[in-house]
Amino acid sequence: MAYRVEIGLKPTIRDARGEKIKRRIIDNLNIIVDSVVTVDVYTVDAAMSAPEIEKVASGPFLDPIIQEFSIGKPLRDDFDWAIEVGYKPGVTDNIGRTAREAVELLLQRKFKAGEGVYTSVLYLIRGKLTKEQAERIATGLLANTLIQRFEIKERPSWNPDVGMGIIVPKVASSKEGRVLEINLxxxxxxxxxxxxxxxxxxxxxxxxxxxxxxxxxxxxxxxxxxxxxxxxxxxxxxxxxxxxxxxxxxxxxxGLIEYRDEEGKVWRIDSLFDTYIKRSTEEIRQAMGEKDWCVSVFKDNAGVMRFNEDWNIVFKVETHNSPSALDPYGGALTGIVGVNRDPFGTGKGAKLIFNVDTFCFAPPDYSKPLPPRLLHPKRIYEGVREGVEHGGNKSGIPTVNGSIVFDERYAGKPLVYCGTGGIMPRNILGEPSHExxxxxxxxxxxxxxxxxxxxxxxxxxxxxxxxxxxxxxxxxxxxxxxxxxxxxxxxxxxxxxxxxxxxxxxxxxxxxxxxxxxxxxxxxxxxxxxxxxxxxxxxxxxxxxxxxxxxxxLAVYPEKIGPFLxxxxxxxxxxxxxxxxxxxxxxxxxxxxxxxxxxxxxxxxxxLPRMELKARWEKKVHPEPTFNDPPDLTAALKKVLSRYNVCSKESVIRQYDHEVQGGCVIKPLVGAYNDGPSDATVLRPLLESWEGIVVSSGICPRYSDIDTYHMMACAIDEAIRNNLSAGGNLKQMAGLDNFCWCDPIQSEKTPDGEYKLAQLVRANQALYHYTRAFGVPCISGKDSMKNDYLIGDTKISIPPTVLFSAVSVVSDVRRCITMDAKRSGDRVYILGETYNDMGGSEYYALYGFIGNQVPKVNAPRAKALYEALGRAIQRGLVASCHDCSDGGLGVALAETALAGALGMEVDLRKVPSSGVNRNDVLLFSESQSRFVVTVHPEHQRTFEECLKGNVFAEIGSITGGSTFTITGLHGKTAVRANIFELKEAWQRPLRW
Amino acid sequence: MKKVKALVLAGNGINCEMEMAHACRLAGSDVVDIVFLYDILSGEVKLDDYHFLNLPGGFLDGDDLGAAKAMAHRLKYAKIAGSGERLDEVIFRFIREGKLILGVCNGFQLMVKSGLLPGLKGIYGKQALTLTFNDSGRFEDRWVYLKVNSNSPSIFTRGLKGLYLPVRHGEGKFIPKNDEMLAELERKNLIALQYSDPDYRKPTLEYPLNPNGSASAIAGICDETGRLFGMMPHPEAYLYFVNHPRWTREKVPEEGMGLAIFRNAVEYVRKNL
Known part of the structure; x- marks a missing residue:
């Protein structure tokens, strides 16, 4: 028989979970409620006596200090509306599984087939609600009706002897499995x-x-x-x-692709993968010769590279987009625990040492009507975040790197990139572990x-x-x-x-x-x-x-099966x-x-027959804005800092354990108050060694609106820049490419398929050119090609998006650095040249423009600069280093200052540039391959010698106090603000 | 010289066993074994052979019935193959023999839920307080300042004034059974660690310095013998200066602050057991 056990907090104890739900009902659904109280419900469907269920309810199910319980009748009756949410039959119920194990242990017997424990949560709401509002709370917040069931009762229609009643969500099927034939x-x-x-x-x-x-x-x-x-x-x-x-x-x-470029020239491409991705890696490995540190690429579940004489590093990134669209929590949780099994299933299996996550969502304040089957972006955001929290934290794997990118076109399918790195001994019992x-x-x-x-x-x-x-x-x-x-x-x-x-x-x-x-x-x-x-x-x-x-x-030798089992x-x-x-x-x-x-x-x-596809590239022209250079850019800087793509993601980062396993030495949050945005994370996977790995990523889908070739180049450059900013090592840096595209096959559903495929071709061409030029081989990657939503006349396609992840090996983590300004008196430098690269910038997006001049990467120049910067960091000459990316120089300067809780004075007239005559362009252009670096005065000369031959300039200094001042091209103050004001602008948007 | 033997429990959702074992080694323990719960239950490894039991952080059974709750239940009911002894009986004997137990985070929650702490008047096995959901309703990873009670009998915190360590938990809010019990903990100086201001002077209820809303800012307690100690922050997460979140901008000592806890334990065993 089935018992219903209700467990609730004693009335004197604060119900933090209920309070959180109340806040979300008010904030997300705009429904006013007075209070929410939660009750945990266990439905135990097993042959047990009344004393036994009493022992269970008062034992493993109960925290006697703060909770009370009831069996068979409701624990509470002071509410206006009751909503109970549980899983549908057959859906994984983790708490139910643990509860069942606890009951079995107490009974000292295993459950028989058909016996089980099912869990649900009862939300008791006080407030004047209509039935329709109660239903909205149930379906719009508490339950995902794809996997969960819910029941609503109003106080007047409630029978206090029965309460919500007993529901056993057992899978009821006794049918025999059958094999069917299918006539083709x-x-x-x-x-x-x-x-x-x-x-x-x-x-x-x-x-x-x-x-x-x-x-x-x-x-x-x-x-x-x-x-x-x-x-x-x-x-x-x-x-x-x-x-x-x-x-x-x-x-x-x-597939076989016929690609027609801008000039009408036709190219036949026999597999994008072989032609661009694999070929680049092969050529880089060949050039490295004996020094080749790639161990196993593209063939196993994850890529393998050398860490040191005795250990190899394994890394893989996946996406879990479609499931996350329907059930953000389950989809993301499965995404992370799923990608865990890739390095775990590589070679003979790796120990898992870090997770990374990058999400692409529509903005949380999305206000357009939602097409059928779509969840609101804020709900997706919260669900995905929580899924990754549970998946990562409970697995004991630190979540060390990631970002969140916002664009309305992710409303149709969010992108959920989940990655996992592992470490394995090079040899296990005398055999190479990767084989x-x-x-x-x-x-x-x-x-x-x-x-x-x-x-x-x-x-x-x-x-x-x-x-x-x-x-x-x-x-x-x-x-x-x-x-x-x-x-x-x-x-x-x-x-x-x-x-x-x-x-x-x-x-x-x-x-x-x-x-x-x-x-x-x-x-x-x-x-x-x-x-x-x-x-x-x-x-x-x-x-x-x-x-x-x-x-x-697994493949287990017959003679080992006994000990294995x-x-x-x-x-x-x-x-x-x-x-x-x-x-x-x-x-x-x-x-x-x-x-x-x-x-x-x-x-x-x-x-499998090969696909034959056509691709046709054409250059799109977007309107250019015509506004004047504003004399005071303080407000604009704050606005850019408040852009969802730029602002602080601290509230998400803190909810992930980024330090478990004890090896996290440059953390995702750094600076005077542990809240500045780290460019990369550094880990020490072996606690007895100073050797480390630097993990970073790059993603810039906005540039895809202009040219995916440069989008790809910028994503690679950004991942490398981020890595180097923390002290990463360009000589042993591997990449992972994760493509998420919208359907690129020409059809009735996709009339612009040839263009989208051309976008894919161009991104691949850039991948080949730039990974080669930088000497950063891809060791693994993945693609997800159908990120579209199509119901009725509504089609939403994501912008072509590539997450490029980079991992490098460093010999001594004590040489690594962080992005926060360190001391008053330190000199501020910019490395790299600034151009009029406003196309696809956050600044243009602020005014609703895309523009046309997309940032381009000059790889040979960038590489020379990166090598010089790497040497300067290794020699201990750099106090802080932060890359310029979304929001350009203005954001990089502000973040450097606010993370260090120090003031800054900068003069834009000293910024090396070409073809730029506006302050807003200098501040917000997203030209690539640039860094903001601070240097202690005593290292100034050596630092400059180290950088000789590259474009760089001293542009200001770190000051005491908290004033952030930028002098414009005409010698007048262009920005003047308190760093804590800037910090507030940067932290507020996603501080939930 | 006396050989110090430390056992670090692993398995079933525990996930800080590697760094906890590393801490024991750095602290000078002669034997450090990471032992899966299953190896104790199978009778292959005997707790009696060790001096220092480490209960690391993690998510025992996913914390599905409340933090460490299902594991506390297991200690009470699971029997060891061969001897037929219950796990908790073995632990009680370990305590009677004057040995040491350190529980960190989920390990602290386990000690509390299974009644190993506070063990008032030497009675173990009955839950007398709890650690539950943070007031924020969130799991949080953040570094906190901890004031050490120098009058506490805890052998683990001897000679320490303050500690700076990370918390990484969703259920760390300390709630005693009643006010009398809290008063007794205070009177007996069993409150060994409190969330405090950055000078390690004043215990605080203010978020985020107090990350969870714990009563009396309690972050760690010991029993009356001082040999059983539990804390929410992670000492094993700060063994090297590079673990400090601001080592790139501040002068921090070469040795991580968390190591002192383990050094004290190992030294105690060497001198007393």
Whole structure:
């Protein structure tokens, strides 16, 4: 029988959670309420006696100092409206899982099938609300109806003996799993209907290729032998769709492209990936020769580079955009714990040492009407932030770097970039750790969580725009603790040499993980009925595809399986043998003794026809503003500092643990009050060594409106600049490219596809040119190509966006520096030249303009400057260094001063520039490759010698007090403000 | 000379075990073992073989039932294979033998929820106070100033005046069962650490110096023997000067301030056990 246990705070105790909800109801929904009180509800559905449930309610569920409980009847009755929110059947309920373990321990028995604990939260609201307002609070704030259920009761209609009543959200299904056949010998229209009805996201050409395979006489003969009919099974079709998805195969990046440039010249590009990204890395590695520090690039789940003689660094960045659009919390949480498994599943597995996160949202004060299925940007912001907080903090991985970019066009799909770095010994038990191979005869073992219907079609769903029928099953919730237990266990198994190979279960679930590993040995045989399920009633294809989280797939030597399973059991991790790797050449899947899939490995991985696409570039011309240079730029500086893209992100940063593991030595917040914006973060992954890694990123989608070539160049330059500002090392710096694009395939849905593809080509060309020129090879990357929203007539496409992440290795973190001004009397320098690069700037955006002169990067000049700056920092000549990016020199100067809590005097007449005759341009132009540096007077001469041959100038000094003064070109004061006023302008916008 | 043996607990959501073990090593402990809870439950590792039990920070069981709550429940009910002893019985014996326990953050929450602290009148095992959600309703990572009570019996804070350390928690607000208990903690000088002004002089209730709204600005307490100590801020996060958030602009001592806590513990073991 089921019991309902309510746990609430004693009336004398402050309900911080209730207060937070109250604030959000008022701030976000504009509904006035007097108070909100929260009650935790546990619905325990298990065979238990009344004394036993009493023991549970007063034991593990209760904090007796501050809480009280009731069983079977409501704990409180003083409210006007009650809203209860719980999960829908089958959705991961982490608290319910922990509660269940606690009850099992108390009863000293495991739950039987069908028994469970379910949690929900009861919000008791006082205030005069209409029914409609109560519903708005429920759906607009408390519950995400995709994954959660809610119930509303008004006080008068409330029965005090029953309260909200007992609801058991159990998955009720007893159906037997079945394998279905799918007839592909049908019309083209019918083929496409199958593709879209099953969310296969396959094109007609691809569907036909699959049909041709099934029609092949040789294939038919073999299938007959194994007991299969002429049609493919649903398992086969679904496995092919996952393996062939844009998400997994990067069809656009690997396609054949005919690119027509501005002058009408036509280029044929045979794979953007090979031509630009991979080629650059290969050429850089070749040039490095013996000194090549890249270890494993582009082939594994993450890139691997050398850290020192004994250790390698592993790094990967992913996106989790589509799920985050529908369920920001679950989507982002899954994003972070999902990308954790990439370095963890690289080589033989890495220990995870840092997370990075960059988000792109529509502004939080977005006031346009929201199209159907879209959540308000502020809700997405809060949900994503919280998801990453829980995913990162609970996993014990410091979140060290990131940014938030705002643009209205992210309303249709937010971008959620999540990255994770790891470290692994170069050799484990005498073998290189970055190498792995499943061998024929190895057992297929799945560890971690169980399989449910969650996340089905994630890979194909994210290979489409967000539309009316986007499946809600793709949304899921991660469980960091189950994953932490698993990673604790697997690192131990790794060091004991208990397995050959490891990979993660992400997009495509087992079909992808096993399918990928089986490439090593050329075949596999897997028995789906052995897979542990969260609940009964899954069809075999669902078991094969489910993206249920927290699972790794391993190849375990048969002779090691005993100790492997024993260690798993001891460490409370579920591990199951699902089959074995073979050399049969077949992807062979069985279910209850019958073959459910029997595909040629070669067809599965290489049968995909290539895409042939057209791209046409044209230069867009935007209106130029015509206003005059304002004589006093104080107000403009404050406005630019208050821009969402410029302002402080402290409220978000503080809610992430950036110091766990003890190695964070340049933190994301620096300066006199620990609140200045660090350019990069420096970590010391080995506590006994001074060696470190510097982590930074660059992202500037506004420039895409003018030319994606320069957008890409600027993103690379920004990531490198940020890295160097903290003392990073250009000689051993690796990059990661993460492309997020809007659909670039010409079609009825996308009439400007050829232009968007040309934008992609140009970004890739820049990536090749600039990574080469700087000698910063990409070691890993990812693309997400369908970031559009299309329902009815409303189409919202993101601006083409690339996050470029940089990681460099430094030999001594004690040489690293921060961006805050240090002492009064220090001299202020600008490094680099300023041009009229106002196109795409924050200053122009402030006035609603884009403009045309986009910043361009002069790589050879920049590189010479970077090397000189690096030498100066290494010699200890630089007191502070801050890069000029969004908001230009004005913002960089202000941030340097306010972070150091010191005044500053600067003269714009001394700023090296070319073609600039306005103060606002000098202050707000976003010309690249520039830094604001402060230098102690005693180092001035040596510093200048060090920089000789580069463009730089002393432009002012750090002063005592708190006055920030900038003298303009005509010798008059252009900006005069107190740094604390500037700081307030910079901190206010996102200080929630 | 006496060999000092420290055990650092790991597993099930604990996540500061590496730096905690590193702190023990730097402090001079001869043996430092990171031991998974499961290895104690399986009987393979015996707590009795150690002098100094470290309960590091993390998210035990995800803090799903409230910080460290499910783990406190486990101490009460989980039995060790072979001997059949409950985990808490083993810990009580450890205490009786005069050994040391340090709980940091989630480890402090565990000590409180399982009744290891404050252990008034030598009675352990019954929860008498709590650590709950910060007044801000948020998890926060920020550095705080801590005034040390020099009259406290805590052997961990001997010779210290003040500490500057990071807090990283969402549930650090100290609430005693009642005012009498708070008065008793004060009278017996069990309040070893308080959030304070930057001069380490005045305890403060003012946010963000007091990051969570703790009663009497309490950041850490000890039991009457001074051998059991719990604190919300992280001493293991400040072992080197480069951990200090302003080492690039201020003169800070070569050794991180947090190390003193571990040095005191190791020295105590060497002299007394």
């Amino acid at each position: 010998r049908v019309s083209d229209e019918e083929l496409m209907r199958t593709s879209s009805a099953r969310v296969l996201a396959l094109t007609l050409k691809e569907m036909k290729a699959i049909r041709n395979y099934a029609e092949d006489p040789g294939v038919r003969e073999e299938r007959k032998k194994i007991g299969l009919g002429e049609n493919l099974t649903d398992c086969e079709l679904e496995a092919l769709a996952q393996t062939w998805s844009e998400h997994c195969k990067h069809k656009i990046f690997n 792995k191979q499943a061998m024929p005869g190895d057992l297929i073992v799945m560890t971690g969580g169980r399989i449910g219907k969650d996340g089905i079609h994630g890979a194909t769903f994210s290979s489409e725009e967000l539309h009316e029928e986007s499946p809600t099953s793709a949304v899921q919730i991660g469980d960091p603790i189950t994953q932490k237990r698993m990673t604790d266990f697997l690192l131990r198994a790794r060091d004991l040499g208990l397995y050959h190979a490891i990979t993660d279960n992400g997009a495509g679930g087992l079909s992808s993980s096993v399918g990928e590993m089986a490439r090593d040995c050329h075949g596999c045989r897997m028995y789906l009925e052995r897979a542990p399920l969260k609940y009964a009633g899954l069809d075999p294809w669902e078991i094969l595809l489910s993206e249920a989280q927290e699972r790794m797939t 024993e260690l798993a059991k001891r460490m409370e991790v579920e591990a199951t043998v699902l089959g074995e790797f073979t050399d049969s050449g077949k992807f062979h899947i069985l279910y209850n003794g019958q073959t459910a899939a029997y595909l040629d490995m070669d067809f599965l991985h290489n049968g």
